[in-house]
Amino acid sequence: MDNQAYVVQMNGNAVHGKGPAKCPTPNGTRVTGNGMHRVGANGSLYPAKGKSRRLGWDVKPSVMANNTVNPIRAIVDSMKLSPNPDKPMIALSIASGDPTVFGNLPTDDAVLRAMKDAIDSHQYNGYSPSIGYLKSRQAVANFYSSSEAPLTAEDVILTSGCSQAIDLAISVLCNPGDNILVPCPGFSLYKTLAVSMGIEVKLYNLLPDRSWEVDLPHLESLIDERTSCLIVTNPSNPCGSVFTKEHIQKILKVASRHRVPVLADEIYGDMVFPGCSSPSLASLSSDVPILSCGGLAKRWLVPGWRMGWILIHDRNEVFGPAIRQGLVKLSQRILGACTIIQGALESILNNTPQSFYSNTISFLKSNSEICFNELSTVPGLNPVMPSGAMYLMVGIEVDHFPDFKDDVDFTEHLVTEQSVFCLPASAFEYPNFFRIVVTVPQEMMVEACGRIREFCQRHYRPSSSGSNDLDQ
Numbered sequence: 230m231d232n233q234a235y236v237v238q239m240n241g242n243a244v245h246g247k248g249p250a251k252c253p254t255p256n257g258t259r260v261t262g263n264g265m266h267r268v269g270a271n272g273s274l275y276p277a278k279g280k281s282r283r284l285g286w287d288v289k290p291s292v293m294a295n296n297t298v299n300p301i302r303a304i305v306d307s308m309k310l311s312p313n314p315d316k317p318m319i320a321l322s323i324a325s326g327d328p329t330v331f332g333n334l335p336t337d338d339a340v341l342r343a344m345k346d347a348i349d350s351h352q353y354n355g356y357s358p359s360i361g362y363l364k365s366r367q368a369v370a371n372f373y374s375s376s377e378a379p380l381t382a383e384d385v386i387l388t389s390g391c392s393q394a395i396d397l398a399i400s401v402l403c404n405p406g407d408n409i410l411v412p413c414p415g416f417s418l419y420k421t422l423a424v425s426m427g428i429e430v431k432l433y434n435l436l437p438d439r440s441w442e443v444d445l446p447h448l449e450s451l452i453d454e455r456t457s458c459l460i461v462t463n464p465s466n467p468c469g470s471v472f473t474k475e476h477i478q479k480i481l482k483v484a485s486r487h488r489v490p491v492l493a494d495e496i497y498g499d500m501v502f503p504g505c506s507s508p509s510l511a512s513l514s515s516d517v518p519i520l521s522c523g524g525l526a527k528r529w530l531v532p533g534w535r536m537g538w539i540l541i542h543d544r545n546e547v548f549g550p551a552i553r554q555g556l557v558k559l560s561q562r563i564l565g566a567c568t569i570i571q572g573a574l575e576s577i578l579n580n581t582p583q584s585f586y587s588n589t590i591s592f593l594k595s596n597s598e599i600c601f602n603e604l605s606t607v608p609g610l611n612p613v614m615p616s617g618a619m620y621l622m623v624g625i626e627v628d629h630f631p632d633f634k635d636d637v638d639f640t641e642h643l644v645t646e647q648s649v650f651c652l653p654a655s656a657f658e659y660p661n662f663f664r665i666v667v668t669v670p671q672e673m674m675v676e677a678c679g680r681i682r683e684f685c686q687r688h689y690r691p692s693s694s695g696s697n698d699l700d701q
């Protein structure tokens with residue numbers, strides 16, 4: 230493949246290479262007076278390689294494709310999941326935490342109306358600028374701007390879901406050979422993206438006994454001269470934890486000391502249980518530049534609409550025009566987020582009633598409490614009560630379950646015996662835990678916890694002496 234050949238778009242016409250177009254052809258070549266030529270990236274012409282014909286087809290996936298691995302799929306696809314035919318399956322796993330799966334958490338009518346109006350207006354069927362319509366970016370800026378972390382439309386880039394926001398943020402900050410700091414346990418996409426780009430991933434520990442706060446000395450020990458980004462997820466998937474203001478300040482101090490920019494994954498921003506508060510990282514940063522990634526998926530319960538954004542908080546203009554332009558260039562790779570949703574965005578942000586947000590949070594809190602209270606009294610399990618988002622992590626005292634090798638084996642057998650599927654936390658590189666998604670209907674949560682109890686009571690051994698049981 231000649232990867233120097235290229236196509237540029239000018240005034241809506243595809244033009245191949247620089248200079249006056251002469252007979253452009255669809256494959257990036259153009260015909261000049263003396264035969265077939267390719268156009269190089271510098272605009273020069275040179276003869277096409279015509280002679281070395283391939284003798285057979287040999288088409289292989291690229292190195293990038295081969296290096297793109299989703300650890301959740303890698304683990305779940307290799308699990309032997311055969312539910313007990315006598316019990317209906319309850320999936321507490323839902324890999325990407327899709328809150329729409331059971332139909333019990335519909336989005337608000339105002340959100341649907343905004344979308345219908347956008348379609349009916351016939352205004353949003355074309356391309357938008359690759360970073361999004363100005364009006365839509367302005368709406369996001371207004372929604373998230375605060376006196377501590379002011380935003381204008383210039384600071385907003387609209388993306389296809391928060392996933393693309395994360396992709397752009399990592400891509401603009403990091404080069405192959407750099408490393409990024411990623412929470413453990415943490416959302417698996419960071420590693421999936423980074424590894425495919427040749428970026429090293431260094432996992433910093435979160436501490437379950439301290440409500441999943443960051444192990445700050447460990448975090449700091451990982452930083453070196455090739456560290457180009459610190460990723461902080463708050464509130465957290467998979468932990469459901471919410472950092473206090475003081476803890477966020479300590480994280481920012483580490484970033485500041487070592488001059489490492491932060492990617493704040495705040496897709497669960499504001500999804501915190503009553504009594505907790507979740508300041509955004511940017512609102513507490515005086516000198517650390519932050520790219521905050523968010524979107525509609527979770528708070529507005531419409532993950533399939535694929536609307537996300539990056540909020541650029543450029544403290545002391547550390548990012549400067551270069552990082553902004555880098556983000557704009559990267560956004561041009563796929564020409565931006567879906568325009569219908571961009572058209573609905575202003576109305577979604579301005580007209581969704583407060584009661585919708587608080588009802589969602591009340592539901593998530595109440596389901597978390599049911600789950601936590603139930604599993605806290607199950608022998609061998611240590612659930613950690615969340616403070617936000619839609620997840621709860623449960624520790625397994627593996628020494629007391631000698632029938633199982635690890636969390637994958639444990640959760641596999643939980644499916645076989647009880648038809649309850651929880652995601653083994655090995656998928657988050659955090660063995661001996663499993664993650665529960667708390668968006669399921671309440672009665673399902675109660676039933677699932679009862680079955681988990683039955684399973685644990687059956688397999689629990691009071692002492693660790695049973696480790697030979699497996700060999701017998």
Ligand SMILES: Cc1ncc(COP(=O)(O)O)c(C=O)c1O
Binds near residue numbers: 494
């Ligand atoms: C922490 C975190 N960040 C980002 C995303 C991706 O969001 P989106 O669906 O908008 O791409 C998810 C989805 O589950 C998530 O849990």
